[in-house]
Each structure stands twice: as structure tokens, then as C-alpha cells.
Amino acid sequence: MIVCVAVVGHQNNPLYLQSFTEADDALKLHHVVHCSLDVIDERVNNPKRNAPALNETFLGLLYPTENYKVYGYLTNTKVKFIMVTTDLDVKDADARNVSYLNRLILWF
């Protein structure tokens, strides 16, 4: 289940963050999303490691933390889409599709 969707601006400022949990986890999800920016920075700033994925905007699983998995998507304008799921068995391809879907929803 997707528990949180966030859009983060190019200066790493939050533009949109929506959590979909009943539980009182909103703040925790803020933390999770904020910390995931470090992973994005690391992947973007470390071209050696990401050489084959230069034109790939889907960043994949950023990191698993506690009960969540965080997926990232980076646009050309350095706007980041971040998705937090609780589904620990989520497949990479699924995340990719969801990410694209998010992009469409948010853009239109």
C-alpha cells in the first residue's frame, strides 16, 4: 500500500506531501521523505555509480526503513517524486509503473 506521496522541489523544499495512513505516522513520513533526499543526492552526485542510468529518471528503491520502502523519481528539472509504501514485497516494475502514474496525475 502506498502510504505517502511527496513532491520535492529542486532546492529540496517540500512542495506537496500527502500521507494516506490512518495511523499517526504523518510526521514520521515527513522524516522518511526528507532522509530519502540524501539517497537521491548520493545517486545524482555520484555519476560513476549511476553511469548506465544517466537518462533514467526512475531511481528505484531508495532505501527500506522500518516498515517502509521508499521509491524515488527524478525529473529533468530536479523535482523529485517520492513514494513510500508499506508493501515490502513490491516489485521494482510495479514501483516504476506507479511512479509514472504519479507523474501523470500530478502533472495533469
Next chain:
Amino acid sequence: MEDYPEELRTPPLSLVSIVGCPELHPAISAALSSRQPPMNLLALPDFSKASILARTAKARDPLAPPQAPAGILKKDWLLKHRTRVPAAVAAMFRADQVSGDPAQWLQACSDLENLKSVIQGRNTKLVVILVQSQAGDELSEDVTVALRKRAEIDSKHLVVLVERDEMEWTKSLNKLTTVFAELCTTYYKDEGRRVKARIEKRNFSSVELSIRYCFKVAVYAEFRRDWPEALKFYEEGIRVLREMIGTSTRLPPTQRLVEVKAVAEQFHFKISTILLHGGKVVGAITWFRKHIRSYERVVGSPEVAFLHWEWFSRQFLVFGELIETTSTTVPDTLSPRFGTADNALTEWEFQPAYYYQLAANYLREKRYALEFSSSSVSLTKGVNGLPESVMPSVYVGQYVRLFEQGDTVAVLPLSDTEYTSYALSEAERFQDSYEIIALFRKAYESFRSLGATRMASACSGGMAIEYYAAGDFSNAKQLFDGVAGLYRQEGWATLLWENLGYLRECARKLKSLKDFISYSLEMAALPLFSGSGQGNSENKRKNGPAGSPTISSRELIQQEVINILEGKHASENTDDEFDLHLMEESTHLDIDQISPLRIVFLASVAFHDQSVKPDSPMLVSVSLQSHLPCPVMIDKLEVQFNQSDCNFVIVSAQEDCSASNSHVHDGAVQTPLTLFTDKWMRLTHEVKPGQSGKLECLAVKATISKRLVVCCQAESPVSMGEFSLWKFEDQVEALPMKDNVLAFSGQKLIQVEEPDAQVDLVLDCPGPALVGELFTVPVTILSKGHAVHSGELKINLVDAKGGGLLMSPREAEESESHHVELLGVSDVTTENGSKEEVDSIRKIQHSFGVVSVPTLYAGDSWSCKLEIKWHQAMSVMFYVSLGYSLDSTEEAALHRLNVHRSLQIEGKIPMIVSQQFLRPFRREPLLLSRIRSSSDDDKKSSLAFNESNMLILSARNCTEVPLRLHTMTIASNDDGKQLCSVQQISGISNEYAVIAPSEEYKGIFSVNPHTISPSFFLGEICLSWSRDSSIGESQDSRVIMKERLPEIHIEEPPLVVTMECPPYAILGIPFTFHVKIYNSTSLLQEIKYSLVDSQNFVFSGAHNHAASILPKTEHIVSHKLVPLGSGSQQLPRITITSVRYSAALTPSASAATVFVYPSEPKFNLEKGYSSTDPCVS
């Protein structure tokens, strides 16, 4: 990891035992431990100690039905197999013990029997070692065979050690260790196989046994270093274990779970260690994930949830430590694309910090669970009490109670309730906070070194929360402050809210009112981030002390601050309240451009004009904005400028008049001052700057609730930065000023101009200046209303063409060579009109001068004359500036007024002098130099030696004014006078000659050189002139102008040709034309001459002829001519050529001209001569 027993942490080593001959044990032990893989030795000095190898007898009826095991793993099983159950036992005998004395032989046999009986029932292998002193001491075959038979061993298991011979000793020791190694392998393989057979046959009564068997097989495999098999059985065991949770009923549920987890922990640790030591990092991490996933939900009942979280946290901690100690790096073979289908792992999972952070998180979870359990149990504690004498049981993860009754000690199982209260009391003995802080700090340092600032600050925040929970508020505040900085910078409002909530409470606990107010106000002014606010604000555990951000909580926070300031105590909890009586008079908050409190109060100040005159009123707009949720009532607003005279105060109209009048500034204005949320409060005020210079608004001070003074640094609308937090909020963008232009380009500073000078500075220029004269420029200062105090006149001369310099750089060193020079200033006091030098001339340089002006009162005037001299014709810009102050006080001296004037003055050359040499009429010396001369000498005039020449000097007036020429002389030096006589033929008849503009005056001089010189300096032309209009005609105004005459060449002509001809001719009347050629040399000169026909004359005589002239004699060539035409006629041209010098000499055209009258003229001869003779003029 350090909590784990040693036997678990290290891989097991094979154990062998030797009995007897204790003196050899150290050597054997060393040999065994230096083997690869090493073996442990259990050395028993004599056979009486062999009983410790014996099995502990189990009094179990073999016919009874198999009992269900009481636990999964026995705690000491591993230790037992590593230290007490050897794979092989060696009995050591000295050779003499078995070969000589029969009594000794019998003793040896009985020892051997004993040993055999001890290891009976076990699969332990037996070895017999015979120790020989020397290799030569042959043992009899019989003895060895007998011994082997006794011991029932193969011949290869009887090893002979040779003690004295080193080589033999090493060899035999090697053999012994090899035998041991083989036996160990066999033993552990057999044991493993035996247990494995039970698993395969499912020959066990309970699932616990199955797990235990798996563990045993795996441990035996580890003994053999068969890692894959060990891994396989550990994994199998842990799989069965995980299934067991739901099915087993042996223990009460809570304890069952505890046992399962404890066993799982051991299994997991073993698996992780094997994988990591085998270099399979990815495998280990994947395994860890699986392990975590299978246990994360197995929390158990809420009362003992803390046990789960403690265990869970330990999993992360231990795995992190394992990763750290094996110093794993991301393997190169791994796909670099983390987190994608190729590589499901992510970067952080290779970092120990990641595990430490999660361990800390879960340990905190444990703390929360523990707090919950403690609070719920404490209510019921009285009933149950704490069970006594609880101790760990022999099984891993089990606890029992010792029950003493008389002398008998019984071990009783615990009920879940008892166990829970025991665990709770145990857990409460530890302070988890410090462990959590330590974990977070470890993670923080690691993340920071990795450059992951956000992760690091999350850890830092975690530490701070723990410090807060532990009551260490100053540490907590320091850490929270650091974290808040990052959140502010990146605009994470919700995270900042949580942080500030903690900071606010820290400030409250630390009794820091100022901090409390600033944190509270910042919180109240934070935007509500989308997606936040639905949470349950009561859950302080997850949202911090401030709850979740909502409008109402923001309003509450603001109200709380106001209440505190007004001294109203909102809660009964007076301990935490600030005692305002102890506080200082008022609290000051300074808000500058980088302060986080800018969102609370923002002051924008703009002047309506770009510049202003002093003392003239102008408008300044002060706008205040606040993002606080409730309207703010401002008591008093004070606007401060750098010129304190301009400061003004606005007092709220609501303020009680009587109260305000007493301490309010005179210029206070009353207006309602209420600042509404997100709206600009715009105030316009009139100020009158008193001084010129910069006027800048520094700060706007708002007093709120009498105690709080907020000092906002004023900002110009043009340079006002955005708020990172409010930038993307959904709100109407309002401008600080009503006027759009002002809102975008307004400035908080203004330039106050200097007051208009009421003094006139007049420069008079009588026209162009002439080079050489003393040109005076009158400067007049006329006061038209201002008194002039300590006035100073600065004079500056600058080249009008630019460049500034009034001299050529080459000549700069010579002070005389200024092209234009300021010579002096003469003071003309208008009252008496007299001219006098004034001492006050301070400084006159060639192009710059400073003159002090006496004090003038309004209406007075003062003038002076500047004397300037031009040395060269050039145009000059003449700048004069008057600086003065209005009165003589020191303050006024700082504000000087300035008047500037400038004038362009042309400098012109008054006269151009030209000169011309003339030779005597019809007398032509042959000047060889002129013939031979190359082009450069052309300029030099040549004069003939001892001939009289004429010099005509003409002075031409090139100005636009008439000039008087007083004298025109040629001044030559003493030598020149002797060697060459110069006489003035015509001169200035009267006192002076007036030369009108562009006219010429000519002076004639006769020059008679008496010497021969290639370059002779004739002298200088001296002209003395003055302006014709000069009023006070005195010697001073005359200007002497000198010009050097060019050098001349004086030579002796070899031949001098003189033509003689009557002054006029009459048509048809013949006359004689002589040409006299004088040879002045002492050589014979041959000449040729030719005469060209002229149409106006007929002549008699040779056209061409030659002649020889003796030295110092004259040759005369005569021709008779008859004029054929009247008027001025050209005589036939004669050309004389000197053969010696190859030089031709032709008289000039003017010399060869004669006037022919048509008939004999009849006029007064005297007059006629004077008028017709051209040579006189």
C-alpha cells in the same frame, strides 16, 4: 555482540584430550594450536582426572515413553562440546612404563581400561602415545602389539614420540597432530551423520528436537569447517523455529516467544557470521532482511512488547557491528544500480550507520513500550508482587524460579504473569536513553562522514529527543537548534514544527523566557504544510510535545505567549511558568535579515523620494507584516534612523492616553496599531532630515504587551528576500506598499542633498590670454544670503584637451617647463580698491592653488585676481570651487557647502617673427656650400664673408587685439659682435609701433660677417610688446619675447659676380652691361659664360665664351644692349660657370631686370630717383 558468549562468537575448534605425561603437554598443545585449522587441547595430567570426560549419567528409564524436551537448546551444549567433549583422547605412556616393570605395565593397562570405560558410550576415538627418550630405544614389537590390543586401536593410532631428538620429535609430533586431525574429522562427521540420520528419519518426538538436531548438525559441520552444510542446517533450523511459534504449546505464550526469539537470535548470528566471513555480503544483507521480516510482526502481548523491541533493536545493532567489524565494502561485482531490479539492495544497507540508526529507533520503541507496560502494570502491582529468585534456566531463552524448601532446592516454571513482572523489573533497571543516544551518535557520525546531512540530522534529532526524555534539556536544545537550521533552510515546515515544539519545551524547562518567546512565535508563524494537520494532536509521542501543526495549535501558542507576557497563568502547573517578577524589565527580540523570526515580524521601509533637500519634509512608508495566526496589538512603534533627529514613535490609539503621555516621545503619533495575519500594516509618516548625507532607516521597534520589544531590522522593498517557508504557500501575495513602484523599487535609505549655496562665484575673462604675458583672471565671491565662514577657494588648471597635465611628461622634472602656470593670487578688497598681497595665500602650485577666503557676511563680496602665465599656446580649463560653512561651529564645519565654476581660457601666441636674408643688389657671390649642399643644410642660410647682407625681420600680430611693439633688436653675444657686425638700418621711430591684428612690422638689419664659420650664431631677436589697450602702462606690462635667430653659414666665395647696368634704359638707346667677375682666390680660375638671347634686347658680344682670371683680379665681360621694348624688361640671362668648381652662377631674375622708358623721361631727377629706384625700398 559483546553480550554473546564467547563460544557463539567464534567458530568452534576441534577438541582433543591427552592424559598423562604432563611435562609434554605444553609442547603438544602448541603444536596443535599452530596447525591449520588449529585444535584445542584438553590436557589431563594423570589418569585419575579422566573422569571429567565421563558423560553425565541420565537417570532415564529406557523403556519409558520419550519425554518432551523442556527446551530447544541447552545453554551449555556448545560450550560442552568445545571444552569438555573431545573428539579423540590420547593416553600417554613413557616407554619405560610399559616395557620394564610388570607392575608398571599392569598400572598402564588399568589406566587404559579406565579411560576406555570413561569414553564408553561416546564416539570418542582413542589414541595411545608412547614416549621414547631416544630414537634408538627400540620398543619391542610385543609391547606395542599388546598395548594396541589392550586399547583396541589400529596400529596407526599408536604414535611414538621421540623426546630427545629434535628432528624425530618434530616428525613424531607432526604424525600425532595428523592422527588427531583425521580422528577429529571422523568424529565430527560421525556425530553429524548420526544426528542427521535422526532428522532424515524424522526420528524425534517434538519440533524442539528437530531444531536442536539441526543446530547440532550445523555445529558439527562447523567443527569440520564445512560451512555450506552448517549454513544449510542453521537455515533449516531457523525455518522450523519460525513455524514453531504458532504451534508449540509447551510454554506459556509469552515465554514461548521469548525462547523462540532467543534461539532465532543465535541461529541468525551464526548464519550472518558465516556469510560475512565467507565474503558473501549481499547474501548476509539479504538474509538479514528476511530474518527481520519474519520476526518484525511477532511482537507478542502488549505488556511484553518492550521485550520484542529490545530483541529487535539488538538484531540491528549486532548486524551493524558485524558489518562494521568485517569492514565490508560494496563488492565491485555488484551492479551499481542500487534499488532497481538488478540490485534490490540500496547503498545505505552496506553502511553500519543504517543499522545503528534503526537499532536506536527500535530501542526507543522499546522505551515507549516499556513506559506503557510500567504504567499499566504499576496499577496492578500490589496484587502480584515481584516473583523472587528468578534465574535463567539451562535452556536458551528460558527462565525458572528457584524454590527452596528446607534443604531441597526445586526449580519451578514461571507463569507468564510472573515472567512479565520479572522482565519488567529487570528492564526498568536499565536506562535505555543513554544507549539510544550512543547508537544515534554512532549513526550520526557515520552518516555525516558519508555526507548524508539529512540522515545525520535525523540522528541528531533522535539524540536530542532522548536527551529531552532523559531531562538533559541544555544538550537537547543544542542538538535541536542544529537540526532546526537544516529544516528552516530547506523549508520543511512540519519537521520544523516538531523541532520547535521540543525547543519551546526545553526553553521552558531552562527558564529562558526570551528563547521560549522566540521559539513560540516562530512556531505560531509557521505555515501549515499540505497534508499535515489531520493527525491526532494528542499523540505527543509521535508528534513531539507540540502535537501536530494546526491553526488552532498555532493560535494557542501565540495566546500562551501573550498570556505569559501579560502575567496571566494559564495552567495550574506553576513550576514551569515564568516568574515575570524575576525577569528583567522587558524582553528584546532582534530580528535581522537572516533571523528565523522574519516570518513573525517583517518591517519594510521605503522613502517616497530618491533624494531630498535638508529641512524639507518627505514621506516615508513603514509596513509591517506578520504571519502570526491571531491579530497582534502593538502598543508602540518606534522607527529609528541613523540620524536620530528623524526617529519617530507611533503609539497605539487604544493605549490609555494618560499612560502613554508620560513616557512617550514628543513626536509621538497616535494611530490604531493592530497587525492582522498576513496583511501588511502600512503607515506613512513625514520626516524632516536635518543634515545632509545618507539617511537610512535602521530598525522598527514594536512593543507588544508592554514587555516584549521586537526590534526588526528595516528592509528595503527592493531587496526584500522571500521566505523559504512561506514561498509556496497558498496565499494572496500582498505588496508592502500601496504604490506599486515603491513596492518594487523602494529604498530604506535616501540621500539628503546639501542645501543650495547662496553665494555666487564670478569668474571674468577678458579674452584669450597671450603667451608670455601675466594674465589676470578676477574672481569675485558675492554673498547672496549665506555668510561665508572658513571659506576656501580651490583653483585648478587642467588641460582643456584632457589628460590633465599642463606639462609634457618629459619635461615634468623641470619645474620651469610648465606650459601654463598659476603664478599668484592678489587680493583686491573692493572697499578701498587697493591691491595688496594677502598672507592668506596658502598654497600655490603650478596648476593648483588654495586660497582662504575671509569671513564674509550676507551681502558682502570679496574678490581676488589670479595671475596665470602661459608659456605655450594651449587651451586650459580653469576650475574654481568655493567651499564654506555656514557658521564657525565645529558641527557646521562637517557640512560644508560648495560652489563650483569653470572657465575655458585660450592661450595664444601674440606674434610670429620671420626673418629673411638679402644679398647686395646685383652682386652675387659664388657660395659653394649652396651648390653642394644636401637637403638638410638647405635650411641654413649662407652668407658671404666680408660682404654686406641685409636681414629683414617681420613680426606679425596673430591675436585679435592690437599690440604695441616697443623694441625690436638683435642681441648677439660678445663674440658675435666682433665677428659679425649687425646694424639696425630702420627701427621704431616713435616710442612704439602699433600693430593691428594680422598686420606685420618689419625691421631691417645689415649683417656683415668678418669671419668664416660653418655655423654661426647671429643672436636672439628681442621683441618687447604690450597690449595696446593696457591702461596702466608701465614697464611691467611690457612683455619681452625672445626668439633665437637660426644659425648661418659664412664662407668665402671664390668668385663674386657683380652686374653693372644703368638704373634705367630708354627704348632704342644702347647701353653697356658689364659683368665683373672677381677671383678672390689665389688660384687661376677658368670660367665659361653664356648669354641667352632676349627678345626685348639686341646685344653685341659673344654668346658663349671662356676666360681665365688671375688670382685677386677682376675680369670684366661687357655687352652692348639695345632695348627693343619698354617697361620692366628681363636682361639677357648670363650664366657664369666656374670650371674648377663646376659651379654655374646665374643672377637672380630681379637683379637682371631693368626698366625701359619709351623715351627720355623728363622729371625732377631727385624725385625721380627716389620713386623709381626699386633697390632703395
